[in-house]
Amino acid sequence: MSHYIHDEKVKELEEKANQIRQSLIEELVEAKSGHTAGPLGMADIFTALYFHILNHDPKNPNWPDRDRLILSNGHICPIRYAVMAHAGYFPIEELKTLRKYGTRLQGHPERERLPGIETTSGPLGSGLGQAAGIAYGARMDGKKFRVYCAMSDAEHQAGNLWESAMFAGNNKLNNLTGIIDRNNIQINGMTENVMPLEPLKAKYEAFNWHVLEVDGHNIEEFVDAVEEAKAIYEKPTVIIAHTIPGKGIPEIEFDFNWHGKPPKPEEGAKFLNELRTLGGKIKSEHE
Amino acid sequence: MNKEAYLIEDLLKAEQVPTRDGYGKGLVELGGKDDRVVVLCADLAESTRSHWFKEKFPERYIELGVAEQNMATVAAGLANYGKIPFISSYAVFSPGRNNEQIRTTISLNNLPVKIAGAHAGISVGPDGATHQALEDIALMRVQPRMTVIVPCDAIEAYKATKASVINCDGPVYLRFGREKSPVFTTEKTPFEIGKAIVLREGKDLTIIGCGALLYNALLAAEELSKEGIEATVINSHTIKPLDIATILNSVKETKAVVTVEEHQVAGGLGSAVAEILSQHFPAPQEFIGVHDRFGESGEPDELIEAFGMGVKDIKAAVLRVVKRKS
Numbered sequence: 001m002s003h004y005i006h007d008e009k010v011k012e013l014e015e016k017a018n019q020i021r022q023s024l025i026e027e028l029v030e031a032k033s034g035h036t037a038g039p040l041g042m043a044d045i046f047t048a049l050y051f052h053i054l055n056h057d058p059k060n061p062n063w064p065d066r067d068r069l070i071l072s073n074g075h076i077c078p079i080r081y082a083v084m085a086h087a088g089y090f091p092i093e094e095l096k097t098l099r100k101y102g103t104r105l106q107g108h109p110e111r112e113r114l115p116g117i118e119t120t121s122g123p124l125g126s127g128l129g130q131a132a133g134i135a136y137g138a139r140m141d142g143k144k145f146r147v148y149c150a151m152s153d154a155e156h157q158a159g160n161l162w163e164s165a166m167f168a169g170n171n172k173l174n175n176l177t178g179i180i181d182r183n184n185i186q187i188n189g190m191t192e193n194v195m196p197l198e199p200l201k202a203k204y205e206a207f208n209w210h211v212l213e214v215d216g217h218n219i220e221e222f223v224d225a226v227e228e229a230k231a232i233y234e235k236p237t238v239i240i241a242h243t244i245p246g247k248g249i250p251e252i253e254f255d256f257n258w259h260g261k262p263p264k265p266e267e268g269a270k271f272l273n274e275l276r277t278l279g280g281k282i283k284s285e286h287e
Numbered sequence: 288m289n290k291e292a293y294l295i296e297d298l299l300k301a302e303q304v305p306t307r308d309g310y311g312k313g314l315v316e317l318g319g320k321d322d323r324v325v326v327l328c329a330d331l332a333e334s335t336r337s338h339w340f341k342e343k344f345p346e347r348y349i350e351l352g353v354a355e356q357n358m359a360t361v362a363a364g365l366a367n368y369g370k371i372p373f374i375s376s377y378a379v380f381s382p383g384r385n386n387e388q389i390r391t392t393i394s395l396n397n398l399p400v401k402i403a404g405a406h407a408g409i410s411v412g413p414d415g416a417t418h419q420a421l422e423d424i425a426l427m428r429v430q431p432r433m434t435v436i437v438p439c440d441a442i443e444a445y446k447a448t449k450a451s452v453i454n455c456d457g458p459v460y461l462r463f464g465r466e467k468s469p470v471f472t473t474e475k476t477p478f479e480i481g482k483a484i485v486l487r488e489g490k491d492l493t494i495i496g497c498g499a500l501l502y503n504a505l506l507a508a509e510e511l512s513k514e515g516i517e518a519t520v521i522n523s524h525t526i527k528p529l530d531i532a533t534i535l536n537s538v539k540e541t542k543a544v545v546t547v548e549e550h551q552v553a554g555g556l557g558s559a560v561a562e563i564l565s566q567h568f569p570a571p572q573e574f575i576g577v578h579d580r581f582g583e584s585g586e587p588d589e590l591i592e593a594f595g596m597g598v599k600d601i602k603a604a605v606l607r608v609v610k611r612k613s
Binding site: 064070110111112118119120121122123126127128129130131132133134135136137138140159160163164166167 | 346347349351356357359362363364367368369387391392397
């Protein structure tokens, strides 16, 4: 049992994550391109962040004392967009503009276009340095907000990221928490076949980080880890969140072929039904 | 000479100071004026003169180690939070090695990071090709939102450093040399980002230059004057945004151009000028610069001559271009 979140809240967040997955499928079907597996796998964590963890105000996205969530692997932005829409940053209907000409919801997110996005991202390995820069600046001014940086696992193959990890460890940026989507897939296959990342925990520890590992679909565990990070004074913390790519849709789960493609309309309808009926356990109102 | 440019009285008696000294002095002054200014360094504090800022404001000096990509991304984060970061390194590394980080996390993010590329040009000398940045102007001027400034001497470098914060809200690239170079402008010489300065007026052709080589251009113009050719010399310290009006006004009178820069002729100041002239007023143009080759070790002056950027080379280019006038 968690000291930080009660069971009813966990259940509420799980239901919210399910609704958000539905919005995500609708968003991707409409866009006709984009990434599916990663966003589904991070649905629980992004829901927990926006609906429980982050100190933020959707009506005032530039509030100076807000917690910052930096998304380093910009390609999973459809999940961030879906969660932000549900949190009230913009109308849920706007999700249908994803990747279309003139949209605020660019294929990879842009800070200048959509308030609340924090940083432009897509090219991998460059989010942690920006998060560290924000954390460093905030500490110079005695600001209390926290900086979170969501990263993919495979972007840990990029050198820039480890330069940033070294910088954050050296400067003991305890206001910075990294979150790694450890789903073991990347475009060319499984991470451990393409370019192994393990031992990932030991690597971060060697860079003077506090490392926690959680089940990325267990909201209670994730919330507890985020709270523990706040109590670590001498180091930044990274949470290695083990996730299932495509989580929530059995046809997509574990399959790296779903990294970079959207569902077709008929697949989308099937997936939505699976989500609405919790895999056939309950009857959908939409039938 | 154009009196309003307030150059030193005797060109041949110029004091020798590296442009990076002007940068270091400008940083210290900015540090005292604006608490948001922070200086990031990738293990080159003395070479880039950022150590002067470090001595005065140690709490606002941030060491990155040999990690230029990270320097760009951390600076983007600091600027995103509300600081005004300067990132200092050799131009081959920044904006060379970290070019994509500058593009995505600084320019596309639209953040006020000021990038100081030191040791640019062939005059770096003995260190050789790996450390002689000849492509940095091209790299920076193709990025939307980026302002590109190449100061001609230490005084102008000082003014440009200050102006990059006081008169510019966006990202800026400042280019500096390694060697001592003649200080031929004065405190009274005007400096405004995007406003070229006519240093000398003549009817026969227009020499447009940037950086320390402008001194050679002025010497060439003086010598040519004795031979009956009168050149206008324009200091185009800002390559982006280019001062189109000043350039066109002059070329419409002289109808011939020589561009002078310590950079590849592809993509630099000469290219920027040619892009404008071809659209508005096509005119014969000769390019002084490095012609599609890497640098090498040698003494700075020796290399400037060997690579065709000396006074005699500028004079020869002038004679060629005047001959091409129809």
